Structures are given as structure tokens and as C-alpha cells.
Amino acid sequence: MKKLVLFSIGLLFIFVALWQCKTKSAASAGSEDAAQKAYVAPGTYDEFYNFVSGGFNGQISVYGLPSGRLIKIIPAFSVFPENGYGFSEETKAMLNTSHGWLPWDDQHHISLSMTNGEQDGRWMFGNANNTPRIARVDLTTFRTMEILEIPNSAGNHSSPFLTQNTEYVVAGTRFSIPLGEKQDVSIESYKDNFNGTLSFVSVNPESGRLKLAFQVLMPGMDFDLARGGKGPSADWFFFSCYNSERANSLLEVNASQNDKDFIIAVNWKKAEEYARAGKGVKRKARYAHNIYDEKTHTATTTWEDETLVLDPAELKDFVYLMPCPKSPHGCDVDPTGKFIAASGKLAAVIPVFSFDKMLKAIADRNYDGDYQGLPVLKYDAVLHGEVQKPGLGPLHTEFDANGNAYTSMFVSSEIVKWNVQSLQVLDRVPTYYSIGHLCVPGGDTRKPWGKYVIAYNKITKDRFLPTGPELTQSAQLYDISGDKMKLILDFPTIGEPHYANAIPADQIKSKSVKIYKLEENNHPYVAKGEGQAKVVRAGNKIHVYMTAIRSHLTPDNIEGVRMGDEVYFHVTNLEQDWDVPHGFTIKGSTNAEILVMPGETQTLVWKPDQVGVIPFYCSDFCSALHQEMQGYIRISPAGSNVPLRFWSGDAPQVQ
Amino acid sequence: MKHLFQIIPIAGLLVLICACNQAAPSGADSAAATPAATVGQSGVKDDVSQQNVLQIAMGSKDHTTLVAAVKAAGLVDVLVNAGPFTVFAPTDAAFAKLPKETLDNLMKPENKAALSNILEYHVYVGVIKKEQMRDGQKLNQVNLKNVVVAVKDGDVLLNGSAHIVASVPASNGIIHVVDEVLLPPEK
Structure with a gap:
């Protein structure tokens, strides 16, 4: 009997255990189909491109959604040895600034170009947060085509956000700095001598070419984030700011003293009118404008020397301040263009401003005094309402197409979904851990695609297999197609993502360039066939017009080069076949490799450091005989009379 | 068999x-x-790192009421966040000064919001060491209400009555042990 009881108990345990397994998966219902939802079968494409800022890697990475697969890294503000960006002679100029040539920056936000407030898939813009710059990436080649430096700025954080037809990309300075004639002033004179600027950079509608159109001079404080208006508010731009206390030290304490900072509303149409009417003040400023020419495959720097500065305290009626609790961070305009959600990162509410009420308050001159000569609108007069107790540490808000908003909460580590009209919290999900930015595909436009929200977290801890002290960053993908947000995927991201955008793949993939046409290659050192390959001496510079095709380099034997010479390997990839790049490098290279796309020419400079015969080779596995794709260059002592010769195959006779 | x-x-x-x-x-x-x-970040297994404000509070024998309240308010994962936080941590003796009924009521699930409000009034986002506090300084706490600092003869007084009796640095901020519970002003 006793045995029977034991036996029964045993069976019962097994039964309970199995039953628990079953209820466990039922308990995580909603996420049980997660694998299926994030699964993209081998050989099939993702639904969205997800363009993700790289933060401290200075690059922009591209993932597929919903799989979270990394498909591309686009170097913008940092060198990239993998493809020679910033190392090849052609790309070095992209990193020129008034401070010299800079190999690194901190890339925070991206924006995808828009037409009528909707994504148009033409360009992507990125900001450099350290040394102020804006980059433009062409979405047919996924290459950085242009970088414009922003003068009178320090820490280009509230950038590169767009007006709804991509008329302007903005650049608000994070740090205010002395902008007067005298630069050598005491830091303690912040309140007297420091100013900020909000720069408006125009975008040529055909070429995408950037031009610093005007800069709005602002009181010294910190400018944080920004968004362009949409629809009814399309003529306006909204910027958040903190440190309205105008502190210059220990901001952790001193910039949190005021109960409210501001959301700054700028009527850019009006500012544009002032600028066109010549109302601003022209100021001297030296800044770099770097443009990559797709036909010469070469970047050049133009030095600009002037900016137009508009002072809103003098030129009235285009800048208004809306009080906003506690160091606002995100400042996000909903798809209707009628509401602006501001996230006081230290606040326990999300104030939502009404654009209509703002216009009325301006018309009624319903002011609460002024701040440094700029009118401050009454908080209650411009407020649509506050989302009460949404969570802790609200940072950024994105929107879906159904009138809902999704706000990231850093301190309480969650995404909170709320309704823009009713301001009621509808749902919340935890993120792992401490979310910074978030992204809903098209969630910053008039036409959000919805479907997913992605959390870009600041803390990873135990989410992936441990890799020592330095960890990858963690992102989570949530399905938002239903009422409740459902976690469906963790995926690692590189660098440190800040803002990201996602766009349906169909808007980009059919336009993607496969090869550069060799006949359109206008590089000054191109060799469009092996017959044009040659080696030319110009003083102590040796120009090697080299070609690469499966599976040899031409020429692959070079003699007559001497110590003290500088060798320019101009490598043209003769292939006209999709996905057949050739690489090039040489022993002892103090540079990176160059990775040359089909039809393209790129140049590696090499200064011989020893007498001898030095090997070079193709560094991208291109073909079955890739390993045979190699050559030698003979380096003779300075003053040697070894004649300059080059060949592939039979060596020419010595003259 | x-x-x-x-x-x-x-x-x-x-x-x-x-x-x-x-x-x-x-x-x-x-x-x-x-x-x-x-679970959230509080579930991360890590015996090596310096203790965070939550772990310090949980390890203190004088803060059992505070820890129970933090758990009841669902703020466990918040206090292990990167912060940084300045936490005013009332001792059990400080909580005992409140009427027992008040405390019991606050711990009820239906009063979670009121409890959170009080606890959030004890947290400032940012690290403020005792010696950085200035007479007359207002600290805007997580619940958006101000705590007023008074400094007299090196002694720091919060809201006119609570003393900082000890300060403990944590990985994600600092704990100032206080001898009174801080109650947020009504308006």
C-alpha cells in the first residue's frame, strides 16, 4: 500500500511537471508565436530596412526587420578600414573640418528624406554630435555623399531632423559657446558671452546638395532634440532645450533648478523670408563642405567662409517659447501635425502641446513674460494635456497610424503606449534594459507604417552570452499590430544606437545600384582596360594605373621605384558584375585596404620603407584563383638607376 | 519492483x-x-559589481520597511537602473514615527499610487553628495515635488526636520540615510 502511494505520488509529480510546462507556455501567450513573427526564411527578404545610428562608432548600421539581421555598415563620420573609407585618397576629404582631418565622431540621429511628410526613400541624413556636421547618404548606393560642417555650434545634437518636404535639415547646438568677436573669455561669463544657434541647412530638391541657409541666434543654454511640423504645422520647427538656468558647471545639479525649461517653436517660413530679404547679419566663419562625386569617385572639400545669422530678439515674431517641465529631451510631433509630445526626462508627466492652441496664444499675445527677450507663451494656454504617471524618465515618442504614441522610459525601463487625444495610458512593456530611443517604422512621419516598435537600450548586462566587460548593445522588437505590445525578438546592435528609422524595403530595394558603369568613370587616374594600365613617374611620385579583374592585377610586376618615392596605387575594378569587388593592399602598408566596387577606381598611397621586393595582393576573395591574384614591386635604393618598368605576363625588354 | x-x-x-x-x-x-x-534588471545575476542603491537598502537591517515599501510599489527594477540616483532612505525608526494605520494603508495594493508618490519623493535623479548641498537649495524629486535643503553648522536638514544621519555611495548613486519620512507637499 505504501509502495502504491509512493508510486502514485511519483506519477502525480510527472503529471504536474508536464502540465506546468504546458501552462508555462500558455502563460507567455502572445509571445509564443514570437519565433514565427520574427522569422524570415532563408533566401527571403526582410520587410523593412532599419537604419540605426551608430553612436560612438561614427557609422550608421542597417538591419532587416523583423529578423534583426545586420546587413550593412555605412561609414559616415569615422574611418572604416573594412572598405577604406577615410583611408583611400578618394575618401579622405570627407573627413575634413575646420579643425583638420578627423577620424572619428559620435553619430546620434538619422532622418530619412520626406516628400509631403512621407518617406520617399531618397536620402538619409546623419548628425555628428562632437564636431558639428551633417552627412547625407544616398540610398541607391548606401554611401555617404556629402558632409557639411556647422559653424557657430558645439555638439550638434538636435539634428538632422527635417521639414516635411526636406526643404531644410536642422542643426541645433548642444553646447552654447562664446560667439562674439572675443573668444578668450572666462567660462564664468557664460550668461554674458555664450550663445547657441539653431541652423537651417537647405537641401537641393534634385541633387540633395546641402547649403547652410541661415542660423537663428539663441540665448546661451543647451539645445537637445527637434522635430519639424507636419500638415498644419509644416511651417514650424520645434526644439527642446535644457539648462535654461544657464549653468556652466555641474549641470547634474545646476541645470535642474528651474521647474520648467522650454520647447522652442520656430516659424522657419518666416525666418526664411527674413533671410531672403537680407535681414540677417552676415558673419565670417570657416567651415568645410565635403562632396563625393560619383563619376570621379572622389571627394573634394570646398571651404565656406560666411553664415547668415538671424537674431529673433530683434527680428520679431518667429521664435516663441513654450514652458515644459524639467529638462525636456524628446520633442515629437504626431502624424496629424497638431500635437507636440515633449518628454521631460526628469518629469513624471508627458506634456502634450497643441499646435492650434499655440497659434491662438501667439495671436492673443498670451505671454508669461519673456526669456532673454523671447516671448514665453503661457503653459496652460498651449497645453493639450499631460499624460499622468506614464512611467519614469520619459525620453522619446514615436507614433502609429491609429492615434497612439509610444514613449520610451529610461528610468523605469519600459515602453508606454498612450492615446494622443485622450492622453490615457493603454499599455506598457518592459525593455531590457534602460531604453533610450525607440522606433516605429515611419513613426516620425505623417504616414507611420506601424506594425513594430523597436527599443534601443542603453544597458545590456545579461541579455546575450557574456563577452567580457565590453558588451554589444541590446535591442528588442515588439509587435504592435494588436492592442498589446508583444516582445518577439532580442537582437544585438553595434556601436551605440541612438535614433533609428525604418522604411518598407520596397521603397529602396528596387533602386539599389549594383555596379558603377566603367564608361562613366571619370577618375583622373582610371584605367578602363588592361591596355591603359601603366606606371608613370612624376618627380618622386609614382602613379600606378592598375586594373583588377578575375584573377589578376595589371601590372603585377613593377620595377624602378626607389626609396623616397611615394607610390599611388590607383586600382580600377574592371568587373561589370554584381558583387565582385576587388581589394588591394601591400606588405607594410600603414594604411587600410581599399575595397574597389565594380567599375570604380580607388587609390592607396604607400611609402616604401625598405629596399627589396614587396608583395601586394587582392584582399577580397573574388574567385577560384583569388589566391593567385598577387604581384611584386621592387624597391631600389635612393639614386638607383634601375629603369621604371612594369608588366603582367612577359616582361618588356629593358631599353 | x-x-x-x-x-x-x-x-x-x-x-x-x-x-x-x-x-x-x-x-x-x-x-x-x-x-x-x-524579470527586469533586478534579476541580473552579478556578485562582482559594486552594490546598487537597492542592494544596499536590502542589505541594511535598518531599512526593512523601506525595502518592503519599494517592493510593494513595484520600484525594484527602477532602483537598479543606471540612474544615477540620490536616495533619501528613511530608517525603520523613521517609518515608525508615522501612524501605524497610515503605513498599513499605504502598503495595500489599492494605494500603490500613493505609496509610489511618497517613495518617488525620496529619489532625485542625479548624484548630490552631502557636501554639495546648499542652504535653500530645492531638489526636484522624481515625483516633481521639491525637497528643500537647509544647511546649518554643517548639518543638513531636509524640509526643515529630517536629518541626514549617514551617507553610503552606491554603484548607481548615493544613499543618504534620513531619520524621518519625507512627505510630499499637497500642492
Whole structure:
């Protein structure tokens, strides 16, 4: 009997255990189909491109959604040895600034170009947060085509956000700095001598070419984030700011003293009118404008020397301040263009401003005094309402197409979904851990695609297999197609993502360039066939017009080069076949490799450091005989009379 | 047969344990088709790092009421966040100064919002060391209400009555132990 009881108990345990397994998966219902939802079968494409800022890697990475697969890294503000960006002679100029040539920056936000407030898939813009710059990436080649430096700025954080037809990309300075004639002033004179600027950079509608159109001079404080208006508010731009206390030290304490900072509303149409009417003040400023020419495959720097500065305290009626609790961070305009959600990162509410009420308050001159000569609108007069107790540490808000908003909460580590009209919290999900930015595909436009929200977290801890002290960053993908947000995927991201955008793949993939046409290659050192390959001496510079095709380099034997010479390997990839790049490098290279796309020419400079015969080779596995794709260059002592010769195959006779 | 009768219960237990393991909160250990039912950052296993404000409070024998309140308010994961936080941590003796009824009421699930409000009034986002506090300084706390600092003869007084009796640095901020519960102003 006793045995029977034991036996029964045993069976019962097994039964309970199995039953628990079953209820466990039922308990995580909603996420049980997660694998299926994030699964993209081998050989099939993702639904969205997800363009993700790289933060401290200075690059922009591209993932597929919903799989979270990394498909591309686009170097913008940092060198990239993998493809020679910033190392090849052609790309070095992209990193020129008034401070010299800079190999690194901190890339925070991206924006995808828009037409009528909707994504148009033409360009992507990125900001450099350290040394102020804006980059433009062409979405047919996924290459950085242009970088414009922003003068009178320090820490280009509230950038590169767009007006709804991509008329302007903005650049608000994070740090205010002395902008007067005298630069050598005491830091303690912040309140007297420091100013900020909000720069408006125009975008040529055909070429995408950037031009610093005007800069709005602002009181010294910190400018944080920004968004362009949409629809009814399309003529306006909204910027958040903190440190309205105008502190210059220990901001952790001193910039949190005021109960409210501001959301700054700028009527850019009006500012544009002032600028066109010549109302601003022209100021001297030296800044770099770097443009990559797709036909010469070469970047050049133009030095600009002037900016137009508009002072809103003098030129009235285009800048208004809306009080906003506690160091606002995100400042996000909903798809209707009628509401602006501001996230006081230290606040326990999300104030939502009404654009209509703002216009009325301006018309009624319903002011609460002024701040440094700029009118401050009454908080209650411009407020649509506050989302009460949404969570802790609200940072950024994105929107879906159904009138809902999704706000990231850093301190309480969650995404909170709320309704823009009713301001009621509808749902919340935890993120792992401490979310910074978030992204809903098209969630910053008039036409959000919805479907997913992605959390870009600041803390990873135990989410992936441990890799020592330095960890990858963690992102989570949530399905938002239903009422409740459902976690469906963790995926690692590189660098440190800040803002990201996602766009349906169909808007980009059919336009993607496969090869550069060799006949359109206008590089000054191109060799469009092996017959044009040659080696030319110009003083102590040796120009090697080299070609690469499966599976040899031409020429692959070079003699007559001497110590003290500088060798320019101009490598043209003769292939006209999709996905057949050739690489090039040489022993002892103090540079990176160059990775040359089909039809393209790129140049590696090499200064011989020893007498001898030095090997070079193709560094991208291109073909079955890739390993045979190699050559030698003979380096003779300075003053040697070894004649300059080059060949592939039979060596020419010595003259 | 006799052995079988003994083995079955043990095997049953083993299966149960295995099943439980699979459903364990940290579940990140094994690959699965469905997301692990993870807890927040407070569930991260880490015995090496400096202790955070929550761990310090949990390790203090004088802060059992505070810890219970933090748990009841669901703020456990918040206090292990990167912060940084300045936490004013009332001792059990400080909580005992409140009417027992008030405290009991606050701990009820239906009063979670009121409890959170009081606890959030004890937290400032940012690190403020005692020596950085200035007479007349206002600290805008997580619940958006101000705590007013008074400094007299080196002694720091909060809202006119609470003393900082000790300060403990943490990995994600600093704890100032206080001898009174801070009650947020009504308006």
C-alpha cells in the first residue's frame, strides 16, 4: 500500500511537471508565436530596412526587420578600414573640418528624406554630435555623399531632423559657446558671452546638395532634440532645450533648478523670408563642405567662409517659447501635425502641446513674460494635456497610424503606449534594459507604417552570452499590430544606437545600384582596360594605373621605384558584375585596404620603407584563383638607376 | 519492483525540477522558441559589481520597511537602473514615527499610487553628495515635488526636520540615510 502511494505520488509529480510546462507556455501567450513573427526564411527578404545610428562608432548600421539581421555598415563620420573609407585618397576629404582631418565622431540621429511628410526613400541624413556636421547618404548606393560642417555650434545634437518636404535639415547646438568677436573669455561669463544657434541647412530638391541657409541666434543654454511640423504645422520647427538656468558647471545639479525649461517653436517660413530679404547679419566663419562625386569617385572639400545669422530678439515674431517641465529631451510631433509630445526626462508627466492652441496664444499675445527677450507663451494656454504617471524618465515618442504614441522610459525601463487625444495610458512593456530611443517604422512621419516598435537600450548586462566587460548593445522588437505590445525578438546592435528609422524595403530595394558603369568613370587616374594600365613617374611620385579583374592585377610586376618615392596605387575594378569587388593592399602598408566596387577606381598611397621586393595582393576573395591574384614591386635604393618598368605576363625588354 | 517504486517518485521530482528550471525567470540560459519570461534588471545575476542603491537598502537591517515599501510599489527594477540616483532612505525608526494605520494603508495594493508618490519623493535623479548641498537649495524629486535643503553648522536638514544621519555611495548613486519620512507637499 505504501509502495502504491509512493508510486502514485511519483506519477502525480510527472503529471504536474508536464502540465506546468504546458501552462508555462500558455502563460507567455502572445509571445509564443514570437519565433514565427520574427522569422524570415532563408533566401527571403526582410520587410523593412532599419537604419540605426551608430553612436560612438561614427557609422550608421542597417538591419532587416523583423529578423534583426545586420546587413550593412555605412561609414559616415569615422574611418572604416573594412572598405577604406577615410583611408583611400578618394575618401579622405570627407573627413575634413575646420579643425583638420578627423577620424572619428559620435553619430546620434538619422532622418530619412520626406516628400509631403512621407518617406520617399531618397536620402538619409546623419548628425555628428562632437564636431558639428551633417552627412547625407544616398540610398541607391548606401554611401555617404556629402558632409557639411556647422559653424557657430558645439555638439550638434538636435539634428538632422527635417521639414516635411526636406526643404531644410536642422542643426541645433548642444553646447552654447562664446560667439562674439572675443573668444578668450572666462567660462564664468557664460550668461554674458555664450550663445547657441539653431541652423537651417537647405537641401537641393534634385541633387540633395546641402547649403547652410541661415542660423537663428539663441540665448546661451543647451539645445537637445527637434522635430519639424507636419500638415498644419509644416511651417514650424520645434526644439527642446535644457539648462535654461544657464549653468556652466555641474549641470547634474545646476541645470535642474528651474521647474520648467522650454520647447522652442520656430516659424522657419518666416525666418526664411527674413533671410531672403537680407535681414540677417552676415558673419565670417570657416567651415568645410565635403562632396563625393560619383563619376570621379572622389571627394573634394570646398571651404565656406560666411553664415547668415538671424537674431529673433530683434527680428520679431518667429521664435516663441513654450514652458515644459524639467529638462525636456524628446520633442515629437504626431502624424496629424497638431500635437507636440515633449518628454521631460526628469518629469513624471508627458506634456502634450497643441499646435492650434499655440497659434491662438501667439495671436492673443498670451505671454508669461519673456526669456532673454523671447516671448514665453503661457503653459496652460498651449497645453493639450499631460499624460499622468506614464512611467519614469520619459525620453522619446514615436507614433502609429491609429492615434497612439509610444514613449520610451529610461528610468523605469519600459515602453508606454498612450492615446494622443485622450492622453490615457493603454499599455506598457518592459525593455531590457534602460531604453533610450525607440522606433516605429515611419513613426516620425505623417504616414507611420506601424506594425513594430523597436527599443534601443542603453544597458545590456545579461541579455546575450557574456563577452567580457565590453558588451554589444541590446535591442528588442515588439509587435504592435494588436492592442498589446508583444516582445518577439532580442537582437544585438553595434556601436551605440541612438535614433533609428525604418522604411518598407520596397521603397529602396528596387533602386539599389549594383555596379558603377566603367564608361562613366571619370577618375583622373582610371584605367578602363588592361591596355591603359601603366606606371608613370612624376618627380618622386609614382602613379600606378592598375586594373583588377578575375584573377589578376595589371601590372603585377613593377620595377624602378626607389626609396623616397611615394607610390599611388590607383586600382580600377574592371568587373561589370554584381558583387565582385576587388581589394588591394601591400606588405607594410600603414594604411587600410581599399575595397574597389565594380567599375570604380580607388587609390592607396604607400611609402616604401625598405629596399627589396614587396608583395601586394587582392584582399577580397573574388574567385577560384583569388589566391593567385598577387604581384611584386621592387624597391631600389635612393639614386638607383634601375629603369621604371612594369608588366603582367612577359616582361618588356629593358631599353 | 521494489526499486521501481522508489525510483518513480524520484524521477517525478527530477522532471518537476527540470520543468521548473526551464520556466525559471532567468531563462536566458537556454535557447527557446518563445521569449523567456524575464524579470527586469533586478534579476541580473552579478556578485562582482559594486552594490546598487537597492542592494544596499536590502542589505541594511535598518531599512526593512523601506525595502518592503519599494517592493510593494513595484520600484525594484527602477532602483537598479543606471540612474544615477540620490536616495533619501528613511530608517525603520523613521517609518515608525508615522501612524501605524497610515503605513498599513499605504502598503495595500489599492494605494500603490500613493505609496509610489511618497517613495518617488525620496529619489532625485542625479548624484548630490552631502557636501554639495546648499542652504535653500530645492531638489526636484522624481515625483516633481521639491525637497528643500537647509544647511546649518554643517548639518543638513531636509524640509526643515529630517536629518541626514549617514551617507553610503552606491554603484548607481548615493544613499543618504534620513531619520524621518519625507512627505510630499499637497500642492
